Amino acid sequence: MATDHRTLAPASASGASNLGEGVLAAGTALGGFRIRDTLHEGGMAVLYTVEATGSSEPPPFPLLMKVPKLGFGSHPGCLIGFEVEQMILGRLKGPHVPRLVASGHVDGAPWLVMERIEGESLADAAARAPLAAAEVARLTGAVAGAVHDLHRQNVIHLDLKPDNVLFRADGTAVLVDFGLARHAELPDLVEEEVRRPAGTGAAISPEQLAGIRSDPRSDLFALGVIAYQLATGRLPFGAPSTLGAMRRRLYLDPPPPRALLPDLPPWLQEVILRCLEVRPALRHPTAAQLAHDLAHPEQIPLTARADRLHRAGPFAVARRWLQARRAPAPAAATPSLHLSRAPHVMAAVDLDDRRDAMAEAMRAALRRALAAEPDLRITLVAVLAPQPFGEESAPELEHSRQTAALVALRHWARPLGLSAEKLRIHVAEGSDPAGLLLDYAAAHHADRILLGARGHSALRRYLGSVSARVVAEAGCTVTVVRPSESNIKIIP
Numbered sequence: 226m227a228t229d230h231r232t233l234a235p236a237s238a239s240g241a242s243n244l245g246e247g248v249l250a251a252g253t254a255l256g257g258f259r260i261r262d263t264l265h266e267g268g269m270a271v272l273y274t275v276e277a278t279g280s281s282e283p284p285p286f287p288l289l290m291k292v293p294k295l296g297f298g299s300h301p302g303c304l305i306g307f308e309v310e311q312m313i314l315g316r317l318k319g320p321h322v323p324r325l326v327a328s329g330h331v332d333g334a335p336w337l338v339m340e341r342i343e344g345e346s347l348a349d350a351a352a353r354a355p356l357a358a359a360e361v362a363r364l365t366g367a368v369a370g371a372v373h374d375l376h377r378q379n380v381i382h383l384d385l386k387p388d389n390v391l392f393r394a395d396g397t398a399v400l401v402d403f404g405l406a407r408h409a410e411l412p413d414l415v416e417e418e419v420r421r422p423a424g425t426g427a428a429i430s431p432e433q434l435a436g437i438r439s440d441p442r443s444d445l446f447a448l449g450v451i452a453y454q455l456a457t458g459r460l461p462f463g464a465p466s467t468l469g470a471m472r473r474r475l476y477l478d479p480p481p482p483r484a485l486l487p488d489l490p491p492w493l494q495e496v497i498l499r500c501l502e503v504r505p506a507l508r509h510p511t512a513a514q515l516a517h518d519l520a521h522p523e524q525i526p527l528t529a530r531a532d533r534l535h536r537a538g539p540f541a542v543a544r545r546w547l548q549a550r551r552a553p554a555p556a557a558a559t560p561s562l563h564l565s566r567a568p569h570v571m572a573a574v575d576l577d578d579r580r581d582a583m584a585e586a587m588r589a590a591l592r593r594a595l596a597a598e599p600d601l602r603i604t605l606v607a608v609l610a611p612q613p614f615g616e617e618s619a620p621e622l623e624h625s626r627q628t629a630a631l632v633a634l635r636h637w638a639r640p641l642g643l644s645a646e647k648l649r650i651h652v653a654e655g656s657d658p659a660g661l662l663l664d665y666a667a668a669h670h671a672d673r674i675l676l677g678a679r680g681h682s683a684l685r686r687y688l689g690s691v692s693a694r695v696v697a698e699a700g701c702t703v704t705v706v707r708p709s710e711s712n713i714k715i716i717p
Contacts, residue, residue, distance in 0.1 A: 249292070254278065256329045258290060258338055269306065269404070270294060275338060284326055289341035295334055305418050306404025307335055312411055313403045314339065317378055320397050321371035342399045347390035347451070354458035358490045358522075365452040366519035371398040372448065373512040373670055376441045376560040379409040383438060385447035386428050387454070407438050409559035426465045431475050431503045431549075434468070441560040442505035445512060449500025456493060457485045461501060475503055476545035481533040491531035492522045498530040503545065510567035510600040513670035517569065517602070517649065520669065526645035567600035568672035573662050573691075575677060576607050576633050582708035583677045588641055590675060590706050595641075603641075604649040605634045606665055608658040627652050659694040666699060674699055678707045 248271055253260045257279035264272040273290040277283035293307040314325045314337070323340040330336070350356065350364055368390055375382060382389075384405040391399045405423050407413050415423050415438070422434045430446035437443075453461040461479030465471045482497055483489045496518060502508050509515040518525050537545070572587060594601055607630050630652040638648055653661045666674055676692050696703045 249273065255290070255331065255336065256327060256338075258288065258327070260290065264289065264341075268294070274341065284324075284340070286324070287341040287343060288326060289323070289339055291337045291339070293335065304335075305414055307337075309406060309414050310403040311335065311337055312414075313380060313406050313408050316408065316411075317375070317380065317403075319374055319378075320393065321374045321399055323399060323401060342391040342393060342401070344392040344394055344399075346388065347392070347398075348387040351387040351451075351454050354455050355486060356455050358456070358493050361452055361455045361493060362519040362522060364455060365448060366516045367392070367396060367398040368400075368451065369445075369448055369512040369516035369519065370670065371400050372444050373516065373564075375400060376444070376512060376564055379559050379561050381407045381409075381438070381441050381560055382444050382447075383407060383423070383433065384425055384428075385444055385451065386425050387451060390451075409439070409561070413438060421468065422471070426471055427460045427462060429471055430505075432505060434472055434475070439558075440505050441512075441563050442508050442510075445500050445508045445515060446505075448512065448515065449497050449508075452493075452497045452500065453479065453482060456489060456497065457482050459485065472549070475549035476542050478536050480536060483532075484534045490522070491527055492525040494533070495525055495527050495531040498533065503549070510602075511564055511569075513564075513569055514567070514602050517604075517669050521649060521651070524649050564672075566598055567602070568594075568598060569602050569604065569670055570594060570673045570675060571604045571606055571662075571666050571669070571671040572675040573677070573695075574605050574607050574634060574637055576630060576637075578677060580708060583706070584637065586706045586708045587675060587677055590704060591641060594673075595643075595647075601647070602649065603638075603643065603647060604651060604669070604671070605638055606651045606653065606662060607634055608661050609652060609654040610658075611654055611656055627654075659691045659698075662691070662695055663698055666701065671701055673702045673704065675704050675706060678705055 248263055248266060249255075249260050251260055251262050255275075257277060258275040259278050261274045261276055264274050266272075270291050270293045273292070275288045275290045277288065291307075291310075293304060295304060311325075311328050314322065315328070323342055325337065325339050327338040328336065347364065347368065350360075356364075368385070371390075372382065372385070380403075382400055382403065382405075384402060385400070389400060389402045391401060393399060405415055407415070416436075422429060422436060423438075424430070424433050428447040428450040430440075430443035432440050433443055450461055453459070462471075462474045465473070478498075479501065482494045483491070496515070500508055500515065509518070570591070572591060574587070578584075591603060595603075609626060609630060612626070631650055634650040634652070638650075641648075651665065653665065655661050662674070665671070674695060676695060678692065692705055696705065
């Protein structure tokens with residue numbers, strides 16, 4: 226809901242008569258809310274904890290009021306950023322953003338009331354850095370998942386940093402502070418009103434420095450900065466404050482993380498340095514693909530990035546300097562269009578189905594998708610039925626079954642000729658195959674699920690209802706493939 230209230234009482238503790246000038250005292254009533262205390266005073270805004278005082282039932286979660294600083298000497302971008310946040314936050318949904326409760330103006334000064342996230346900030350974790358590789362992957366992967374959800378709603382954050390990430394009690398990452406964000410379906414007030422690149426000096430992307438605010442992969446660059454900081458305790462490019470100092474990242478790469486921490490796993494350096502590539506096309510195509518890799522580090526293909534121990538030499542720097550003078554390639558028209566060109570397709574493979582025609586029909590469907598979407602990522606998933614073995618022998622037998630299934634999946638994929646970057650595999654075990662497939666698809670942001678129609682294998686009774694349930698419950702497109710019939714596509 227949104228409100229517009231024009232009364233304010235009592236005056237602030239600092240004697241300020243207008244909202245946005247000084248800090249409001251505890252007990253101040255504003256627009257159906259009462260200030261309890263000051264949570265944080267920053268350079269751009271003041272945050273208060275508040276409680277609802279209106280006659281309607283209050284929201285079932287704690288509340289936060291945000292008031293921009295608009296007094297003498299305030300930053301000229303305060304009001305613009307506040308208007309952008311109010312405009313965008315009201316359109317966002319889901320667990321990865323705080324819920325907007327109310328907004329209004331008093332004497333021309335705006336305020337927002339939103340859900341207050343009470344969990345830990347990513348800045349708290351960054352203060353403990355360097356962290357273990359598994360913890361870096363977990364935290365960065367959680368933020369990447371939140372970023373992907375934001376991109377699916379056609380919004381690019383453009384100011385990701387530890388201070389702007391909070392965590393709910395269950396570990397869900399929540400993105401805050403949308404003052405520099407861009408919504409593809411709304412006017413870009415920052416671009417219209419700010420005449421220089423907008424962003425935080427430590428994490429601003431090369432394309433933002435060139436004035437491009439429409440590429441969702443800018444957020445992946447910032448994720449690389451976050452992962453670098455969590456892994457090493459240092460910022461890859463420092464915290465420059467001038468445009469000239471920020472532009473040095475166009476041709477001077479940061480010290481490789483393993484040069485600072487030799488024990489850092491090569492796969493983590495591979496991920497970090499890929500995120501920090503100057504050219505967006507060399508980064509992960511989507512935040513979802515980054516999150517998927519961080520959840521399965523053993524499958525990350527390693528390149529020369531993984532073993533790098535030194536910065537690039539003078540000739541490479543000179544070449545990059547010349548390349549930096551060229552205009553960056555334009556991004557897709559909207560974040561959602563960009564995501565549509567790099568979908569995650571999950572193919573459920575029944576390793577007990579021996580029909581060559583079925584396997585070839587599924588591979589044909591994947592080939593068509595690859596031809597149409599070059600940045601597509603494929604994950605082959607097999608589900609194994611549980612085996613009633615004794616406790617002592619189960620671990621050894623299960624390891625053998627898992628290994629055999631992984632080998633079988635790679636053999637199944639061989640005719641597709643996929644690069645290591647395009648293919649991921651996963652083997653699950655349980656008595657609820659449909660549930661396992663649905664959970665994996667949801668956790669790893671699958672855009673499409675490919676299933677083969679069941680034949681008359683020995684597992685038909687066990688797996689027979691899988692296709693129907695996945696079609697009914699999946700939150701994405703499901704394609705059921707038949708070996709001798711036209712593919713049937715069902716969109717829930």
